[in-house]
Amino acid sequence: MENDEGKTNPNGEANGVLPATSETLTQPLFRPLSAANIEELETSELESLCLSCHENGVTRLLLTKIPMFRDIIVISFHCPHCGNSNNEIQENSPTQTDGVEYTVAINEPTDLNRLVVKANHALLKIPSLEFEIPPGTQKGSINTLEGFIQMSISELEQDQPARKEQYPEIAAKIDDFIKRLSSILKVETPFNIVIDDPSGNSFVESKTGVGIEGSTDDKLSVKRYKRSEEQDKQLGIIDTSTKGESSDNIPSAHTLETGGVESSTSIRDEVMSFGTECPNCQMPAETNMKLVDIPHFKEVVLMALNCDYCGHKSNEIKSGSGISDKGKKIELRITDPTDLSRDILKSETASMYIPELEFEVKPGTLGGRFSTIEGILTSIKEQLAGANPFVTGDASSGSKMAEFIKKLDEVIKGQKLNIHIILDDPAGNSYLQNLYAPDEDPEMKILEYDRTFEQNDDLGLNDIKTEDY
Incomplete structure (x- = not known):
């Protein structure tokens, strides 16, 4: 690689270095990416050695934020000499508290158009084909589900001529599998695609454009889970000397x-x-x-x-008091605009549901929040109303989003009453203010319940040993 030190561009600025003005110092490093501001986003360019022809190519870096997700670094390399190119992303976020597993039902070819952020530690698999893209084999990238499958087909075809000469039997089996992998792109038979990321840094587009993490998308299911000790070791975040301490x-x-x-x-x-x-x-x-x-x-x-x-x-x-003995489900009927001023505590383990709007916030999505009902609904509205590249590119999805935000705004302004706010918290750490306390609130129902095995597993309680220590 040539030394670029001292080179300048026509504006007299050092190559690959953004000028340190007062404006750039006050602007966030990671700015939301949308069609409206894409021309305003700054990219850094660096000369880099092409590993294919050993000439100098150009690497471009873009620091951006995916709304309702997190910060990422988009890295793009192109060599003008041989045409070699490479694109990848890197998360600018630490490993999340929980792992995440997305399951997408593919019933028609358009279902493969979902955009996906696949982090470095994510596993993509198609169970019906017994096909997997293991972590690390494809670098972190943004692509559609179809794009990931096409990329896998290209990589399998890459060394086939040499295999046919040296290992004809293996090459024949790979050819057969490539045909099967290509045929599923026609979606003649429904199948599922699973993305399992123990780091929690992957993301799959919701086609409905309403709700958070696809909660109203019947073809997309999202499950958050506690990592195993082996997964923690693979991610490099476990220290055996401090085992047992809170993460x-x-x-x-x-x-x-x-x-x-x-x-x-x-x-x-x-x-x-x-x-x-x-x-x-x-x-x-x-x-x-x-x-x-x-x-x-x-x-x-x-x-x-x-x-x-x-x-x-x-x-x-x-x-401040750990997990309760039982889960808690709280249901409040909003009958008056003053109900919107009630205090609400939604813990990080709670889901929140508004059945009249068919809207659900999954556990872990907003984190723990302490606000009023009006405040937490306004926060949700601001997140959904922000620039979202996964929604605004589709006219039908955009209209659904606008329609939903209009309904949510009516609730916030007290114009839409007789709706229900339901908090379901397996850990029992959520709260809705009772205006009649210590007497019962006629508009509120509180149900304590025994957690299921799956709920205990999600909270990590099944792995806790209290005997034979």
Whole structure:
């Protein structure tokens, strides 16, 4: 690779380096990608050695944000000498708390047009063909489901001429499998495609454009799960010397109150602060943390971040008392606009459902939130109304999104009443304010239930050993 030091472009700026102006310093590094702002996004260009012809090609880097997902780095290489090109993505997010598994039902060829963000650690498989793309064999990339299959066919065909000369029997079997893989693109028989990512950094487009993580898309199912110890080791995030410690690194209420505090002064009255990184612009920021006692409920840990560089704000709630003995389902009927001012705590393990709108927020999607009903619905509306490249490119999906947001806005403004807000939390750590407390609320139903084996498994309770230690 040639040394590009000292080279400048016609504007007198160093190649591949963005000028450090006051505007670029205040703009987020990762900006949302949409048709409206695609020309405004800056790309960095670097000369890179082509491994095919050993001449210099160009690598372009784009830092962008996928709405309702997270930050990614798009990397594109092209060699003008031999035509070699390569595209991949890299996540700019840490490994998530849970793994994620997407199952897509393919019933017609158009179902293969879904866009997919496939992270480095993701496994893509077609169970009916016993076909898998193992983690690491294809680098992280953005493509359609059809594109991933076509890429696999191309890679299988690449060395076939040499195989036919050296290993004719193996080449014949591969040819037969390539035909089977090509035939499923016609979707003559329905089949499923599964994307399993223990890092939690993959994403599959929802065709309905309504809901979060495809909750209203009957051809897409999303399951979040606790990783096994083996998966943690493969991701390089487990330390056997600290086995058993919480992966969230968030102290319990007892630890916050007594751990390392010699005086008898309760830490409940204090706001604790610690340095962190802004998830929006990656600049240094500060997170404030405080214990809050919710009347007629329990103690929670409230965490809030405010970035001085880009203005990004976020808040999150963690339970201060662990997982309850039973799950809890809370149903509230909104009959008056004042009901929208009720406090609501949606924990990270809770789902939220509005049956009249056929809308569901899956567990883990919004994280833990403590707000009013109006506040949490406004937050959902802002996320869905943001620029979404997976929705705005399709006219029918866009109209569905606009129609849904209009209905949601009517609820927020108190114009649409007699709807139900349902919180279902297997961990029992969610809360809706009872305006008649300590008496029963006539518009609210609270049901405690025994968790299923699957729910205990999702919470990691089935792996906890309390005997023979």
